[in-house]
Amino acid sequence: MGHFEATHELDVMIEENGYDDHFHDHHHGDKYQSNFIHHYIFSMDHKIIARQFLITGIFWALIGAAMSIVFRLQLGFPEESLAWLQPLLGKWIVVSEAGIGKLAPEFYYALVTMHGTIIVFFVLTAGLSGTFSNLLIPLQLGARDMASPFLNMLSYWFFFLSSVVMFYSLFLNTGPFAGGWTAYPPLSALPQASSGSGAGMTLWLVSLTFFVVSVLLGGINYVTTVLNLRTKGMSLWRMPLTIWAFFVTAILGILSFPVLVSGFFMLMCDRGLGTSFFLSEIFIEGQALDYIGGSPILYQHLFWFLGHPEVYIIILPAMGLTSEVLSVHARKPIFGYRAMVYSIMAIGFLSFIVWAHHMFMSGVNPFISNFFVVFTLIIAVPSAVKVFNWITTLYGGNIKLNTPMLFAIGFVSMFISGGLTGIFLGNSAIDIQMHDTYFVVAHFHIVMGVAAFFGMFAGVYHWYPKMFGRFMNETLGKLHFWGTMIGAYAIFWPMHYIGMAGVPRRYYSFDTFDSFAHFGDLNKFITIAAIIVFAIQVVFVINFFVSIWKGKKMTTRNPWGATTLEWTTPIDTGHGNWPGKLPIVHRWAYDYNKDERDFVTQITPLAEGETPGDH
Amino acid sequence: MTLNSNNRSRIHPQKFALWLAMGSILMMFMAFTSAYFVKQATGSWVEYRLPNMFYLNSAIILLSSLTLHISYKSFVGGQEGKYKWLLVISFVLGIAFLAGQYLAWSQLFEMGIDLKGNASGAFLYLITGVHALHIFGGLAAIFVALIRAFTWDYKVTDKRKNRFEMTLQYWHFVDILWIYLFILLLFTK
Numbered sequence: 001m002g003h004f005e006a007t008h009e010l011d012v013m014i015e016e017n018g019y020d021d022h023f024h025d026h027h028h029g030d031k032y033q034s035n036f037i038h039h040y041i042f043s044m045d046h047k048i049i050a051r052q053f054l055i056t057g058i059f060w061a062l063i064g065a066a067m068s069i070v071f072r073l074q075l076g077f078p079e080e081s082l083a084w085l086q087p088l089l090g091k092w093i094v095v096s097e098a099g100i101g102k103l104a105p106e107f108y109y110a111l112v113t114m115h116g117t118i119i120v121f122f123v124l125t126a127g128l129s130g131t132f133s134n135l136l137i138p139l140q141l142g143a144r145d146m147a148s149p150f151l152n153m154l155s156y157w158f159f160f161l162s163s164v165v166m167f168y169s170l171f172l173n174t175g176p177f178a179g180g181w182t183a184y185p186p187l188s189a190l191p192q193a194s195s196g197s198g199a200g201m202t203l204w205l206v207s208l209t210f211f212v213v214s215v216l217l218g219g220i221n222y223v224t225t226v227l228n229l230r231t232k233g234m235s236l237w238r239m240p241l242t243i244w245a246f247f248v249t250a251i252l253g254i255l256s257f258p259v260l261v262s263g264f265f266m267l268m269c270d271r272g273l274g275t276s277f278f279l280s281e282i283f284i285e286g287q288a289l290d291y292i293g294g295s296p297i298l299y300q301h302l303f304w305f306l307g308h309p310e311v312y313i314i315i316l317p318a319m320g321l322t323s324e325v326l327s328v329h330a331r332k333p334i335f336g337y338r339a340m341v342y343s344i345m346a347i348g349f350l351s352f353i354v355w356a357h358h359m360f361m362s363g364v365n366p367f368i369s370n371f372f373v374v375f376t377l378i379i380a381v382p383s384a385v386k387v388f389n390w391i392t393t394l395y396g397g398n399i400k401l402n403t404p405m406l407f408a409i410g411f412v413s414m415f416i417s418g419g420l421t422g423i424f425l426g427n428s429a430i431d432i433q434m435h436d437t438y439f440v441v442a443h444f445h446i447v448m449g450v451a452a453f454f455g456m457f458a459g460v461y462h463w464y465p466k467m468f469g470r471f472m473n474e475t476l477g478k479l480h481f482w483g484t485m486i487g488a489y490a491i492f493w494p495m496h497y498i499g500m501a502g503v504p505r506r507y508y509s510f511d512t513f514d515s516f517a518h519f520g521d522l523n524k525f526i527t528i529a530a531i532i533v534f535a536i537q538v539v540f541v542i543n544f545f546v547s548i549w550k551g552k553k554m555t556t557r558n559p560w561g562a563t564t565l566e567w568t569t570p571i572d573t574g575h576g577n578w579p580g581k582l583p584i585v586h587r588w589a590y591d592y593n594k595d596e597r598d599f600v601t602q603i604t605p606l607a608e609g610e611t612p613g614d615h
Numbered sequence: 616m617t618l619n620s621n622n623r624s625r626i627h628p629q630k631f632a633l634w635l636a637m638g639s640i641l642m643m644f645m646a647f648t649s650a651y652f653v654k655q656a657t658g659s660w661v662e663y664r665l666p667n668m669f670y671l672n673s674a675i676i677l678l679s680s681l682t683l684h685i686s687y688k689s690f691v692g693g694q695e696g697k698y699k700w701l702l703v704i705s706f707v708l709g710i711a712f713l714a715g716q717y718l719a720w721s722q723l724f725e726m727g728i729d730l731k732g733n734a735s736g737a738f739l740y741l742i743t744g745v746h747a748l749h750i751f752g753g754l755a756a757i758f759v760a761l762i763r764a765f766t767w768d769y770k771v772t773d774k775r776k777n778r779f780e781m782t783l784q785y786w787h788f789v790d791i792l793w794i795y796l797f798i799l800l801l802f803t804k
Contacts, residue, residue, distance in 0.1 A: 147628040147629075147631075147632060148628070148629065148632060151632070216636070216639055219635075220632045220635040220636055220639070221632065223635055224628050224631050224632045224635065225628075227631065228626070228628040228631060229628065254635055254638060254639045254642075255638070255639070255642050256642070257639075258639045258640065258642040258643035258646065259642055259643065259645075259646035261643055262643050262644075262646035262647050262650065263646070263650075265741065265745060266650065266741065269730065269737065269741060273730050273731075274730060274731040275730050275731065275734070275737040275741070276731075276734060276737065277650075277654070277734060277737060277738075277741075290731065292659070292733075293657075293659040293733070293734060294734065295653075295654060295657055298650055298653055298654060301649075301650075301653065302646055302650060305646070
């Protein structure tokens with residue numbers, strides 16, 4: 001491959017302007033992917049690892065979403081028999097003599113807990129940033145692969161191991177952990193506290209510890225790659241916003257996940273070694289336990305020191321993907337590129353000093369709360385800058401309303417609706433009423449659940465051709481978008497009203513609360529909407545997998561007319577990404593509609609007298 | 616890391632990744648430190664004297680950092696013999712540190728400070744225990760260096776130099792981390 005014959009115009013351009021790093025002089029390419037196991041399973045190629053993360057993420061998303069359907073059935077139709085679910089859930093459906101099947105309350109809590117854990121960590125952290133950081137960082141920066149392909153492979157396999165442990169815990173006789181995804185002590189610290197607190201919680205801790213290892217290995221790799229392996233000409237200020245987002249996300253992960261591990265170690269000591277970090281004097285079944293003087297609030301501090309950056313670990317990649325997709329399909333440069341970058345950094349920084357807004361009701365000093373209120377509300381500023389820039393990017397654009405673009409616009413919509421309720425919840429006074437109600441559930445599901453999924457979908461539809469060489473079905477894609485968009489609002493909008501009335505989250509049943517009785521119909525409505533939205537996600541999954549083999553083939557390298565480097569690689573992108581020399585970058589990533597040209601790729605040298613697009 | 620052909624900076628990407636990992640480890644100990652202070656501020660905190668072994672161990676770990684550093688200098692400077700025996704000594708000192716920590720824990724236990732008692736003691740075991748795990752990682756790296764030193768032909772290449780530098784930096788890191796933790800425990804107990 002040392003003397004690569006360039007025929008495609010992009011190859012010619014790279015061959016003429018690029019530089020030779022002698023990558024293909026050594027024949028590691030052939031040895032590297034010589035058989036099935038090395039190619040598809042223990043692969044060290046970032047493009048394969050990205051697809052592994054994505055497909056594992058889809059698997060978990062289906063399980064997590066299906067769990068939500070089961071507990072929504074309980075909430076929407078508490079009187080109906082669930083006996084038909086018994087073949088699937090076994091003893092967790094208790095069938096009375098009259099043949100009425102009831103969801104066991106303990107299992108309801110397990111479902112809620114696992115739904116949160118799975119979606120937050122496995123789907124929206126590993127499935128989102130794991131997929132797209134892996135796919136795009138080397139491709140968009142002009143690198144042959146990640147800084148350490150081996151650690152990258154380990155990162156996926158630690159995630160896989162973590163998945164296996166968590167999946168196993170679902171089938172325990174005592175059930176998986178059921179104390180909420182935040183795993184607050186004492187429910188998480190006392191094995192005898194509930195049926196899921198024993199083996200279920202042990203496996204939860206083991207699984208998430210592996211998961212943190214995966215995040216750290218991945219994050220260290222992403223940051224190193226961004227800082228060390230950019231191709232010539234790719235200055236930091238020429239990086240696409242996707243890369244900026246992944247870069248800051250990785251830094252957040254490296255700094256915040258170790259803190260969670262500290263909390264986990266202390267929790268493990270409390271559970272297994274009898275320490276009293278998080279446990280104070282507790283009576284169980286009339287018996288006093290040995291623990292003295294521990295503080296459960298301490299765990300909350302440690303947890304949320306990760307927990308808040310974690311929501312930005314989820315949303316920043318979605319923001320980056322959205323910025324890129326909006327710009328490409330509006331055929332316009334992203335508005336306020338530098339403001340976008342500074343906003344990402346500001347959000348990243350602020351995310352570390354707002355954690356106690358999750359703890360306003362835990363008895364923290366009100367004066368300390370004020371500090372956290374102020375910084376929480378300040379996050380609205382960079383967030384609003386980003387929203388303004390997205391909308392301004394759309395303004396006057398030549399908008400192509402295809403599926404990725406629809407999802408990107410949907411992301412902006414969801415981020416606005418969900419973000420606005422964040423301003424309510426960020427106030428410690430209003431939080432007295434809103435805390436732990438469905439208002440909170442509605443807020444975070446829209447702003448970091450649905451919005452992050454929309455960013456992910458935009459990314460999947462947009463980069464699908466790059467991943468699989470084919471397109472996903474556009475009609476099914478549009479059905480997926482409209483169904484999800486309308487359906488998601490139908491699910492979460494009513495929850496705001498329920499929450500404002502004070503209905504608490506995580507309750508199994510509201511039988512005994514007469515004041516909430518009139519929300520019965522609304523709850524039915526939400527459940528029906530959730531079932532429809534779930535069915536539409538199945539359409540997406542079918543579309544995804546069928547298109548791998550049956551989708552419309554990609555015939556040109558750059559189907560969207562994008563400027564970034566990943567579209568200058570061959571359709572069937574081999575190991576090392578570029579078959580010959582590496583491209584050299586001459587301009588920023590957003591030269592759309594410039595000097596009467598629809599788009600100018602980053603590898604096109606500046607014409608004589610041309611002013612750079614980011615001047 | 617075969618793919619650093621277009622490396623932009625003078626730092627080897629592996630070394631840079633190691634620094635990030637150290638930052639991550641540091642964050643973990645920062646979390647322990649802040650938890651320690653928060654817990655202490657809530658009262659019911661038993662004070663006790665640190666075991667004497669900790670002073671000796673601090674000296675041992677500092678000495679091992681020094682010997683490993685000189686070993687590295689000798690490796691680069693072409694003094695094969697000095698490089699090898701100082702590497703052995705560093706490894707032995709590392710083991711001695713771990714053994715010393717174990718003795719220190721035993722001393723503590725005899726003083727009546729145990730995991731199940733007051734949080735002040737539990738924190739001490741936890742923090743020094745997690746630190747010992749990181750020492751163990753460093754020892755593994757030195758062990759690999761040791762095997763290579765005695766099985767491979769002596770040759771100073773960029774790759775081997777970089778590997779040695781990384782081992783050395785990590786060892787200095789866990790050393791300084793220990794000194795920090797020791798001072799923390801000494802002055803805030």
